[in-house]
Amino acid sequence: MxxxxxxxxxxxxxxxxxxxxxxxxxxxxxxxxxxxxxxxxxxxxxxxxxxxxxxxxxLPLVLATTAELREVGDYKAMEAAGVQVLITRTKSGVVKAFVNMCTHRGARLTAEGCGKAYKFTCPYHAWTFSPEGDLVAVYAEQDFGAIDKSEFGLTELPTLEKAGLIWVTLNPKSDLDIxxxxxxxxxxxxxxxxxxxxxxxxxxxxxxxxxxxxxxxxxxxxxxxxxxxxxxxxxxxxxxxxxxxxxxxxxxxxxxxxxxxxxxxxxxxxxxxxxxxxxxxxxxxxxxxxxxxxxxxxxxxxxxxxxxxxxxxxxxxxxxxxxxxxxxxxxxxxxxxxxxxxxxxxxxxxxxxxxxxxxxxxxxxxxxxxxxxxxxxxxxxxxxxxxxxxxxxxxxxxx
Ligand code: FES
Ligand SMILES: [Fe+2]
Known part of the structure; x- marks a missing residue:
């Protein structure tokens, strides 16, 4: 074969x-x-x-090239067809994509562009997320009130990296196989x-x-x-x-x-x-x-x-x-x-x-x-x- x-x-x-x-x-x-x-x-x-x-x-769209996010911690934030997207190279090396939206009150987490970051801190009230999309810290947590952080991770988008290109589907609920x-x-x-x-x-x-x-x-x-x-x-x-x-x-x-x-x-x-x-x-x-x-x-x-x-x-x-x-x-x-x-x-x-x-x-x-x-x-x-x-x-x- x-x-x-x-x-x-x-x-x-x-x-x-x-x-x-x-x-x-x-x-x-x-x-x-x-x-x-x-x-x-x-x-x-x-x-x-x-x-x-x-x-x-x-439909899955090619939103990035591997060349833009080659190393762990690299990210790209962009807008595609009206959706603000954050793409990250996670610790395991796998690429993930999220709606670039803080789960507190919806602010854009990161400004458009490419860079390196091991955490993303929201510019509005400093909630902080990992490249894996987990909510890792809530600012003034004792005042905010108790929440289950696992319910406040970033909203993930279906993603596939193949042939040095990164496809992302902008609908988080999509079950279309890329x-x-x-x-x-x-x-x-x-x-x-x-x-x-x-x-x-x-x-x-x-x-x-x-x-x-x-x-x-x-x-x-x-x-x-x-x-x-x-x-x-x-x-x-x-x-x-x-x-x-x-x-x-x-x-x-x-x-x-x-x-x-x-x-x-x-x-x-x-x-x-x-x-x-x-x-x-x-x-x-x-x-x-x-x-x-x-x-x-x-x-x-x-x-x-x-x-x-x-x-x-x-x-x-x-x-x-x-x-x-x-x-x-x-x-x-x-x-x-x-x-x-x-x-x-x-x-x-x-x-x-x-x-x-x-x-x-x-x-x-x-x-x-x-x-x-x-x-x-x-x-x-x-x-x-x-x-x-x-x-x-x-x-x-x-x-
Ligand atoms: S909207 Fe992000 S911390 Fe408040
Ligand atoms: Fe032409």
């Missing part, structure tokens, strides 16, 4: 062979039909609320080895409706056009989509794999097999680059305050921390370049696109047969929005 790693490598090789087949035949994968998305789905307030509640508050939701996709992501990678830089971008922004990450059709000046016009506009449940990887027709055809799996370079875009439903995109060494940009999208806005945090992860000035400079140049591409090309386009949607000009927009990734994404968004709490787990049962 093959181990999990060998199995996922052989899946990567199958993907490359399929990309090769299309490259040789001059074909690509096409959807059965052109797909319409009603424009209201991008601006209607009720729809927006439903997506926030039913997608972002019910592994089932991942549909085996994490074993492919694990081939990157993010667990030991280094976080070099982050940035935050304001964008259009989160789905307008995400559509762009699933789209190679626009690459030689919108990014013609940055990436060049011969980058290719065809994608081949591979799905694991709702999660999709973008390959492309590619004849360059012929040099490895027929070779043993060990001879195939894992690094190259991982090229392309890896999206994690509903809100993550991972793209590989070279700049100061091997690197990826992980984009993490959240709905904004209104339907027309979103917030994207981008993490520039590097396989190795750059240890020479020239590598640091190269990494900075690469990240600045990507900032330009995403901010000035993708999001500038998306923000202007967003303004056109609610003026009554068109009832729907369209995704072509060549835009299967966007089609799949919108079908999954609808399926999750429409699913009852009871039916939600059934969407992720693989059979």
């Amino acid at each position: 093959l181990g999990e790693s060998a199995m996922s490598k052989s899946q990567l090789i199958d993907i490359a062979l399929n990309d090769l087949k299309h490259g040789r035949a001059g074909t690509m994968q096409l959807a059965d039909e052109i797909y319409k998305v009603p424009v209201e789905k991008y601006y209607d307030q009720d729809r927006f609320e439903l997506e926030r509640r039913r997608i972002f508050r019910r 592994e089932a939701f991942l549909s085996g996709y994490d074993s492919l992501l694990d081939q990157f080895g993010f667990a030991s990678w280094h976080l070099q830089a982050t940035q935050t971008l304001e964008g259009p409706n989160w789905k307008v922004a995400y559509d762009g990450y699933l789209d190679y059709y626009h690459l030689p056009i919108l990014h013609g000046k940055s990436f060049g016009t011969d980058i290719g506009n065809q994608a081949i989509y591979y799905s694991w449940g709702p999660h999709q990887h973008l390959g492309r027709p590619d004849t360059s794999w012929s040099e490895y055809e027929g070779l043993e799996p060990e001879a195939w370079p894992t690094e190259r097999l991982l090229q392309g875009v890896w999206t994690i439903f509903p809100h993550i995109s991972i793209a590989s680059f070279q700049g100061g060494g091997r690197s990826v940009m992980i984009s993490q999208l959240f709905p904004g305050e209104t339907p027309e806005t979103s917030r994207t945090v981008q993490y520039y992860l590097m396989e190795n921390a750059p240890d020479k000035d020239e590598l640091v400079d190269e990494a900075k140049d690469q990240f600045d370049f990507l900032k330009f591409v995403v901010g000035e090309e993708d999001y500038a386009t998306g923000n202007a696109l967003q303004k056109n949607l609610d003026v009554g000009a068109r009832d729907y927009i369209v995704f072509g047969k060549n835009e299967l990734g966007g089609q799949n994404f919108h079908k999954w968004v609808d399926a999750v929005v429409e699913a009852s709490d009871e039916d939600l787990p059934k969407l992720f049962q693989t059979g």
Whole structure:
């Protein structure tokens, strides 16, 4: 029997062979039909609320990278879809996540950001909690009155750390199995080895409706056009989509794999097999680059305050921390370049696109047969929005 790693490598090789087949035949994968998305789905307030509640508050989200909380005592506090979250690396090494809310009168326990702490003292009346979430001290306890501290621990959120990424479900009562939701996709992501990678830089971008922004990450059709000046016009506009449940990887027709055809799996370079875009439903995109060494940009999208806005945090992860000035400079140049591409090309386009949607000009927009990734994404968004709490787990049962 093959181990999990060998199995996922052989899946990567199958993907490359399929990309090769299309490259040789001059074909690509096409959807059965052109797909319409009603424009209201991008601006209607009720729809927006439903997506926030039913997608972002019910599904596991990638809230952090292992690189941000590598050691015992490391923590990250952040807001995700309106929920304030505290993620900790506990004494046992296991990551936990909590609502960042003191159990006394509900104050935010810790300000947003990453740091190291072996206890969290509330800024309001100094109740103190451990990274495990236990209430360890009550200020002026003799005056407060007797309470059973074990009933006043922080509210824990379902969490899973896999492949160097940390998933958290924002609903404390969720019984959705995070592994089932991942549909085996994490074993492919694990081939990157993010667990030991280094976080070099982050940035935050304001964008259009989160789905307008995400559509762009699933789209190679626009690459030689919108990014013609940055990436060049011969980058290719065809994608081949591979799905694991709702999660999709973008390959492309590619004849360059012929040099490895027929070779043993060990001879195939894992690094190259991982090229392309890896999206994690509903809100993550991972793209590989070279700049100061091997690197990826992980984009993490959240709905904004209104339907027309979103917030994207981008993490520039590097396989190795750059240890020479020239590598640091190269990494900075690469990240600045990507900032330009995403901010000035993708999001500038998306923000202007967003303004056109609610003026009554068109009832729907369209995704072509060549835009299967966007089609799949919108079908999954609808399926999750429409699913009852009871039916939600059934969407992720693989059979
Ligand atoms: S609200 Fe935290 S100690 Fe009072
Ligand atoms: Fe783009």
